[in-house]
Amino acid sequence: MTITYREALRMGLREALARDPRVLLVGEDVGRYGGTYAVSKGLLEEFGPDRVRDAPLSELAFVGAGIGAALGGLKPIVEVMTVNFSLLPLDQIVNTAALLRHMSGGQFAVPLVIRMSTGAGRQLAAQHSQSFEGWYAHVPGLKIVAPATIDDAHGMLGAALADGNPVLVFEYPALFEMAGDLSTAAIDLARAAVRRQGTRLTIIAYGGCVPKALAAAEKLAGEGINAEVVDLRVLRPLDMDTVLASVRKTRRAVVVDEGWRSGSLSAEVMARIMEQAFYDLDAPVARVCREEVPIPYAKHLEEAALPQVDKIVAAAKGLFQ
Amino acid sequence: MTITYREALRMGLREALARDPRVLLVGEDVGRYGGTYAVSKGLLEEFGPDRVRDAPLSELAFVGAGIGAALGGLKPIVEVMTVNFSLLPLDQIVNTAALLRHMSGGQFAVPLVIRMSTGAGRQLAAQHSQSFEGWYAHVPGLKIVAPATIDDAHGMLGAALADGNPVLVFEYPALFEMAGDLSTAAIDLARAAVRRQGTRLTIIAYGGCVPKALAAAEKLAGEGINAEVVDLRVLRPLDMDTVLASVRKTRRAVVVDEGWRSGSLSAEVMARIMEQAFYDLDAPVARVCREEVPIPYAKHLEEAALPQVDKIVAAAKGLFQ
Amino acid sequence: MSHAAPPPPSGPVPFPRENSARLLKDMLRIRRLEEKCAELYGAGKIRGFLHLYIGEEAVATGAMHALARGDNVVATYREHGHALLKGVPMDRIMAEMYGKKEGCSRGRGGSMHLFDAATRFYGGNAIVGGGLPLAVGFGLAAKMRGEERLTACFFGDGAVAEGAFHESMNLAALWKLPVAFFCENNYYAMGTAIERYESQPDLCVKAASYGVEAFAVDGMDVVACYEGARRAREIALAGAPAFVEFRTYRYRAHSMFDPDLYRDKAEIEEWKTRGPIHTFTARLKAQGHLTEERFLDIDAQVEAEVERAVAFAEAGAWEPVEDLAKDVYAP
Amino acid sequence: MSHAAPPPPSGPVPFPRENSARLLKDMLRIRRLEEKCAELYGAGKIRGFLHLYIGEEAVATGAMHALARGDNVVATYREHGHALLKGVPMDRIMAEMYGKKEGCSRGRGGSMHLFDAATRFYGGNAIVGGGLPLAVGFGLAAKMRGEERLTACFFGDGAVAEGAFHESMNLAALWKLPVAFFCENNYYAMGTAIERYESQPDLCVKAASYGVEAFAVDGMDVVACYEGARRAREIALAGAPAFVEFRTYRYRAHSMFDPDLYRDKAEIEEWKTRGPIHTFTARLKAQGHLTEERFLDIDAQVEAEVERAVAFAEAGAWEPVEDLAKDVYAP
Numbered sequence A, B: 001m002t003i004t005y006r007e008a009l010r011m012g013l014r015e016a017l018a019r020d021p022r023v024l025l026v027g028e029d030v031g032r033y034g035g036t037y038a039v040s041k042g043l044l045e046e047f048g049p050d051r052v053r054d055a056p057l058s059e060l061a062f063v064g065a066g067i068g069a070a071l072g073g074l075k076p077i078v079e080v081m082t083v084n085f086s087l088l089p090l091d092q093i094v095n096t097a098a099l100l101r102h103m104s105g106g107q108f109a110v111p112l113v114i115r116m117s118t119g120a121g122r123q124l125a126a127q128h129s130q131s132f133e134g135w136y137a138h139v140p141g142l143k144i145v146a147p148a149t150i151d152d153a154h155g156m157l158g159a160a161l162a163d164g165n166p167v168l169v170f171e172y173p174a175l176f177e178m179a180g181d182l183s184t185a186a187i188d189l190a191r192a193a194v195r196r197q198g199t200r201l202t203i204i205a206y207g208g209c210v211p212k213a214l215a216a217a218e219k220l221a222g223e224g225i226n227a228e229v230v231d232l233r234v235l236r237p238l239d240m241d242t243v244l245a246s247v248r249k250t251r252r253a254v255v256v257d258e259g260w261r262s263g264s265l266s267a268e269v270m271a272r273i274m275e276q277a278f279y280d281l282d283a284p285v286a287r288v289c290r291e292e293v294p295i296p297y298a299k300h301l302e303e304a305a306l307p308q309v310d311k312i313v314a315a316a317k318g319l320f321q
Numbered sequence C, D: 001m002s003h004a005a006p007p008p009p010s011g012p013v014p015f016p017r018e019n020s021a022r023l024l025k026d027m028l029r030i031r032r033l034e035e036k037c038a039e040l041y042g043a044g045k046i047r048g049f050l051h052l053y054i055g056e057e058a059v060a061t062g063a064m065h066a067l068a069r070g071d072n073v074v075a076t077y078r079e080h081g082h083a084l085l086k087g088v089p090m091d092r093i094m095a096e097m098y099g100k101k102e103g104c105s106r107g108r109g110g111s112m113h114l115f116d117a118a119t120r121f122y123g124g125n126a127i128v129g130g131g132l133p134l135a136v137g138f139g140l141a142a143k144m145r146g147e148e149r150l151t152a153c154f155f156g157d158g159a160v161a162e163g164a165f166h167e168s169m170n171l172a173a174l175w176k177l178p179v180a181f182f183c184e185n186n187y188y189a190m191g192t193a194i195e196r197y198e199s200q201p202d203l204c205v206k207a208a209s210y211g212v213e214a215f216a217v218d219g220m221d222v223v224a225c226y227e228g229a230r231r232a233r234e235i236a237l238a239g240a241p242a243f244v245e246f247r248t249y250r251y252r253a254h255s256m257f258d259p260d261l262y263r264d265k266a267e268i269e270e271w272k273t274r275g276p277i278h279t280f281t282a283r284l285k286a287q288g289h290l291t292e293e294r295f296l297d298i299d300a301q302v303e304a305e306v307e308r309a310v311a312f313a314e315a316g317a318w319e320p321v322e323d324l325a326k327d328v329y330a331p
């Protein structure tokens, strides 16, 4: 069956709500409006206002309430409209959701799923175009996933609800129109995935940059460089086995990250490769990231600020000079 | 003159308030109480309640008010009691203070200084022992400084006020009792500092870990390994020239970071070294960080979770195996 | 759930005819500017988010006429009208919408981030509630510097649910700051009606709970908006913040992406009969302060200004990519 | 600035003598436990932050006696008494203070992070205001699961200034949740007196602005505390949140690090004459419900419990370092 990434997300939500009466969706405009990006369209009509619950503009409280509801026996899916607004409830996500299990001596599970859209590319300017997945991936106690395919867009939510930990699911509006076949493969929250087999270098990407990495790999193939593409999928915990297996094979790597270069997740991936595969490398690992500027509204400037296929190609070729 | 780190911080505050009538200190219990860590003790009596202004438990609003006050012509120093609570005003720090100059086309300067204490080591448990300097160092538009010496504790505040950008000054309670001589050296917000000359490896640290790095270097010297110690001082922008000059000389490095290992600032330092000095390295750069757990209350567990001198020594020796 | 519109504004306008003409013209300037923006959005000249103020013009118009040049204004992402009437030239606003470097934010901000230091227009904030703490800080600066300067902070009804509102109201009242909180209550936060997100939909009750003087005015009546804002300004400059709830209505969808399926069409139609421009025009005509020719003449001047603004934007240049990293930090 | 104490609680206690004896004993259990903790802090057995509740015992005691076993409790870092009376054994609390693995949080939480799933005691939160959103979620869960279960959320006066308070009150009222917000107003947030940080120091006015039923009770009178909490519980279980302001006073410094230089000694002395334990004892004696021997007998039982708790903690073990990373994630 061919569906879009948006439809896959919606299907995952509908299945979760249908499967378990403890599941509810809470967030701004998830119900009557149908979700800013129409992801939850139709769910209010199907499951009613208690389980598809519109919330006030109170991110701190409704995310915290999601934690309490999870402790109280529900399985909440809380939507924070975009990662840019997730700075408001960050205290609850870190100081409560992430720490609680450990600091209580293992007494409490927080089976909470927080969904948020992230990334740039639609001329929404500085305050609506940020990427903080890397920040969240820094926090012990949280699991962070970034669906970049139709299957993951559909399946990661269910896997997150079953996980038993607070899981943040990042959704990529840049991919919402992407269409593809939905398979029946089981979705885990453990492994990175090799999206393209290759031999001469490894391009490591996640989320909205995965299609760019694949496009770059095609271009490189045209120039005789056969690149492997690894989709991290799970940003915490990182599946370094898959990454290292690929890098040990290709001996070269480029990390692509939509976050600001300094301190982005790309740095952690590079540090781990240095720690664990230093002697297998034929060249230093390179990276292609967001320029270290707020994203401007003007299209040409926004494009210049973001990772692009040609930049990935150039970085890849650079590894062979 | 010999003073403590705490006294140096207080001296810096007093001088700033005395020097410029536009300067004011705002925060919880900075006045009547004298500051949680007694850093601002006596300033209310000296400068009055308007300029040493106690604020309600409203971190989001008083940090945002600091931004507005800076735009309005004051030079506010806002104290957020600890970095753990800074997650509440993070939206204002990132979405307004950091982005404003660029997204307004360069029209507005935000000459705001935000002080906060950070770090662990006093058995304050999970919610009072975090280190998020690395997070802040990810954000374009912010400058991040971490005084680790008496001179920096005294001088960085004044330099931050003169900088014209939003500057976050991280203070380390673990160092508050540290005593030393105050010099008259000018304090910049640009350069890392070599705190100990060495030849065989470089230990890179910042903030509360600098004394641990120096102690480790002494131990290593006892075992015939002469280590250089670089204090990053400024976490954004990073002064890689100083770091690279040292690493190119020693060809080996250990990065010490009190933050959680994955995604900590140490990863960025390692990534930069890989990018810029890969062929100068005789061994992969190693790191000693906080274990990836919330900090437990129990002393023995807290100690086990944090970077310690013996761990640094072990990591350093590991570079020679 | 329906939000009853107030009776249509009526009766003679208590201003000299020239002042009334300026108010009318300014409402028209906002309206025509935004109608053009909607058209240009369709044409792909303007991108990103675009939030139209159409229907709410009386609020910004009345309020801005009550402010002094030296006052500060902090607004939201629905701020085209506020920027325009604070004095930002229409051509620089239009150039900003185009993303041109002649724009008031050099093309970096777009519709949601209009800024202009010269007219003390501080944006242009796309974080709901994000402007309130800033306004408190501006008030603190003005007070400590001994300036007779109001800070007017515009925000929507939805922002009242944010913690930032609570903390900011308390700070402003506690510190007795010259800040006027102008709440543009259009009864919806995106697709959520106020009674579906506020346990107490009477926003003045909330504001009053901080000891802040709070009152509501008819946001469809530019006269009431002007008088309410002027009164708030007096209260604030006398040394205590004021809160004004402007009861108004958004005729267009929340943004260009909004299918607007959550509102009752009859409700929209009812509010349209209270249109701030046509009701004001009718009142002026009834009292003999305006003729149809004069109206057409004013409208023509406005149309011409809009056309000039479009031409200016079209003729503008793109900021060179080399300047991308400029102004992240002070030089 | 002085905060006038209420008249000392007086008159006969309207409870059967055995219930009164239990209330007295529970207040003493909190008092003696904390006096011992202060002593052990001095001896270096307890470290980190330690916030004593001494003087405020009537609040937790009255409130907890009004709750059912199945009710949820969310508290702050000043929660020893709340944990104890919700049913967490004193020895496990003391072991937690020591950082031993027999502690109710396995030694990982310490004084500020007492937790106990068995008694539905959800901590133990060191972020001011952090517990309020949690309580809203517990209320939502109870309501959606059709459980007759109250969630009692304790927090201080200082927390009222946080945005979390504003957002949580609105959510609880909007969604009609069975949550009782118990505000322990001891007039100070660390060293800052309430009138120095709240523009409206009458906290009930604030709570009422959300349409929440709000009332204040004498927090030095365990009878008033019990009745206020019971009434709040009835309101909440009937389907709407309630807010109770317990007017009380902290006799000790904010924490063991606080030199307590911001309060007028006369104010402290005045409030001490309202001590919840001695005034209650006097009333019981006056009405012949308590004799001095009985009092000494109860106190002796409590002292014995405290000594057993100390012995238990002393005998406890340290969690093995190998287990440091245990329970960061679900297995």
Ligand SMILES: Cc1ncc(C[n+]2csc(CCOP(=O)(O)OP(=O)(O)O)c2C)c(N)n1
Residues within 6 Å of the ligand: A028, A057, A081, A085, A088, C078, C126, C127, C128, C129, C155, C156, C157, C158, C159, C160, C184, C186, C188, C189, C190, C254
């Ligand atoms: C903190 C935050 N949360 C959510 C959003 C997404 N959002 C943008 S506008 C809006 C509704 C705001 O409604 P209101 O305050 O009434 O202003 P109006 O649009 O009606 O003028 C929402 C939810 C945002 N921009 N910021």
Ligand SMILES: Cc1ncc(C[n+]2csc(CCOP(=O)(O)OP(=O)(O)O)c2C)c(N)n1
Residues within 6 Å of the ligand: B028, B057, B081, B085, B088, D078, D126, D127, D128, D129, D155, D156, D157, D158, D159, D160, D184, D186, D188, D189, D190, D254
């Ligand atoms: C968000 C946050 N800000 C600041 C602090 C530091 N702090 C701890 S307790 C406290 C005062 C709280 O006062 P109140 O709420 O009245 O409770 P009380 O201590 O009087 O019981 C402060 C400022 C904190 N723990 N959390």
Ligand SMILES: [Mg+2]
Residues within 6 Å of the ligand: C156, C157, C158, C184, C185, C186, C187, C188, C189, C190
């Ligand atoms: Mg609105």
Ligand SMILES: [Mg+2]
Residues within 6 Å of the ligand: D156, D157, D158, D184, D185, D186, D187, D188, D189, D190
């Ligand atoms: Mg208090």
